[in-house]
Amino acid sequence: MIDYKRAVKNITDRRRADLDAGLEVWRNALSCNAELHSAYVKYQDEAIKNAQRLPNELTAARDSLAAAAKKAGLKKSDIEPPCRCDKCKDSGYVNGRYCGCVIKNVITSNSDNLTLPLADFGSARSTAPKTLKKLYDAAENFINSFPDGDKPFFVIVGSSGTGKTILESAIATELMQRGAAAVTISAFEFVKRAKDYHTQFAIDDYVDLFTPMLDCDVLCIDDLGTEAMLKNVTREYLYSVINERWLRKKYTVVSTNLTPDALLSRYGEAIFSRRCD
Numbered sequence: 087m088i089d090y091k092r093a094v095k096n097i098t099d100r101r102r103a104d105l106d107a108g109l110e111v112w113r114n115a116l117s118c119n120a121e122l123h124s125a126y127v128k129y130q131d132e133a134i135k136n137a138q139r140l141p142n143e144l145t146a147a148r149d150s151l152a153a154a155a156k157k158a159g160l161k162k163s164d165i166e167p168p169c170r171c172d173k174c175k176d177s178g179y180v181n182g183r184y185c186g187c188v189i190k191n192v193i194t195s196n197s198d199n200l201t202l203p204l205a206d207f208g209s210a211r212s213t214a215p216k217t218l219k220k221l222y223d224a225a226e227n228f229i230n231s232f233p234d235g236d237k238p239f240f241v242i243v244g245s246s247g248t249g250k251t252i253l254e255s256a257i258a259t260e261l262m263q264r265g266a267a268a269v270t271i272s273a274f275e276f277v278k279r280a281k282d283y284h285t286q287f288a289i290d291d292y293v294d295l296f297t298p299m300l301d302c303d304v305l306c307i308d309d310l311g312t313e314a315m316l317k318n319v320t321r322e323y324l325y326s327v328i329n330e331r332w333l334r335k336k337y338t339v340v341s342t343n344l345t346p347d348a349l350l351s352r353y354g355e356a357i358f359s360r361r362c363d
């Protein structure tokens with residue numbers, strides 16, 4: 087389990103290590119390749135003259151250096167390794183917020199965040215009962231709308247043993263294969279985290295367990311309706327998490343044994359009505 091700040095440090099440390107490795111490749115090449123070395127010395131001389139606005143042959147020197155590097159089998163990406171994350175350029179932040187790569191780092195460092203098994207969408211669909219065909223079609227549209235869909239909310243309703251969990255796992259797996267950071271948890275665990283957060287919110291660990299549910303690209307809550315109905319917690323946190331994710335256009339999947347009517351009466355209109363067709 088790692089927290090957000092440590093994840094940022096992991097990412098910036100890794101960037102520094104990548105750059106150091108590139109520098110090492112370059113130094114090694116210079117030390118064992120006389121032609122490359124002299125082309126580099128020449129290039130530096132010309133670059134200094136150019137900086138001093140003296141007559142120079144910088145362009146020609148740059149070309150010979152590039153040719154010598156090519157001849158030595160050096161690639162630019164070996165010497166200057168590209169950033170691993172294009173969005174934050176391995177800084178960990180985009181516009182003052184944690185980058186998706188940081189969030190992913192935090193989420194994947196904790197196996198508690200992925201409690202559903204992985205399931206291939208295509209195989210799950212081919213072995214699913216015929217009665218679920220429409221649901222799989224709808225799920226496929228939902229997946230294909232990622233990450234910019236207007237309705238990033240999907241509810242899987244059905245009695246137990248009908249393959250709900252497999253479908254939910256398959257949606258999460260497919261979205262992860264498309265690069266999403268997913269959190270899959272049972273409703274029971276959701277309420278446990280909400281309760282811990284609610285009662286101990288000053289402690290960092292609880293924040294680190296709770297915030298991935300807000301920050302992940304896709305949150306799957308399994309078996310809603312089986313969790314304890316805690317006063318001031320269950321309904322309130324479910325609403326706040328689902329609502330915040332909806333407003334931030336983040337994807338949420340919920341599976342439940344409850345009928346749509348039972349769902350509305352247990353959690354209230356606010357959570358489900360306007361988000362479901």
Ligand SMILES: [Zn+2]
Pocket residue numbers: 171172173174175176177178179185186187188
């Ligand atoms: Zn990033």
